[in-house]
């Protein structure tokens with residue numbers, strides 16, 4: 715789906731985000747504004763996971779990273795400082811930046827997250843995919859690793875933040891494991 719379809723279902727997406735991440739209630743309005751702004755970024759694309767009755771159970775989205783975008787500029791500078799500009803350029807110079815991936819807790823562990831990421835990355839023209847995730851042994855960390863993502867920064871604290879994140883990147887196309895079909899969840 716494109717930006718208009720995502721914007722039209724933003725409230726349902728925020729409900730999934732809230733159930734999956736359990737954020738403080740006072741952060742939801744800000745998160746919603748950030749997600750709405752992301753729809754204006756170049757080559758924005760999203761994937762919805764729905765039940766047969768159209769109930770939304772998961773979503774993922776990303777866009778083409780560009781200078782002038784907050785996450786892109788902060789991470790590019792940090793990788794450059796840590797590993798040098800050529801490394802930062804290699805990972806972020808032509809990247810699909812995956813901003814959100816969430817599955818409602820009642821539907822996790824059924825292959826939906828993996829299928830959404832394959833669907834999101836399929837056919838993208840970028841050289842790499844990059845994202846940030848909590849630097850903890852989570853399902854997300856495991857999932858990204860099996861799709862080919864490697865750690866670019868660990869224990870990373872965003873400016874003004876306090877939580878520790880891992881910044882990870884993968885060459886595109888993503889790894890499809892033996893016996894798996896991309897973009898096809900387990901029934």
Ligand SMILES: CC(C)(COP(=O)(O)OP(=O)(O)OC[C@H]1O[C@@H](n2cnc3c(N)ncnc32)[C@H](O)[C@@H]1OP(=O)(O)O)[C@@H](O)C(=O)NCCC(=O)NCCS
Nearest residue numbers: 734815816817822823824825826827828846847853854857
């Ligand atoms: C991360 C998330 C999107 C994955 O979606 P999902 O549909 O549950 O994932 P999948 O069913 O495709 O499973 C992906 C892998 O994670 C593993 N996994 C699922 N739940 C797990 C858990 N609680 N602990 C450890 N691994 C887990 C699965 O076993 C699978 O690995 P495998 O194929 O090697 O067995 C989902 O768990 C989620 O929404 N989490 C909360 C929000 C979040 O952290 N989002 C990511 C922010 S960066």
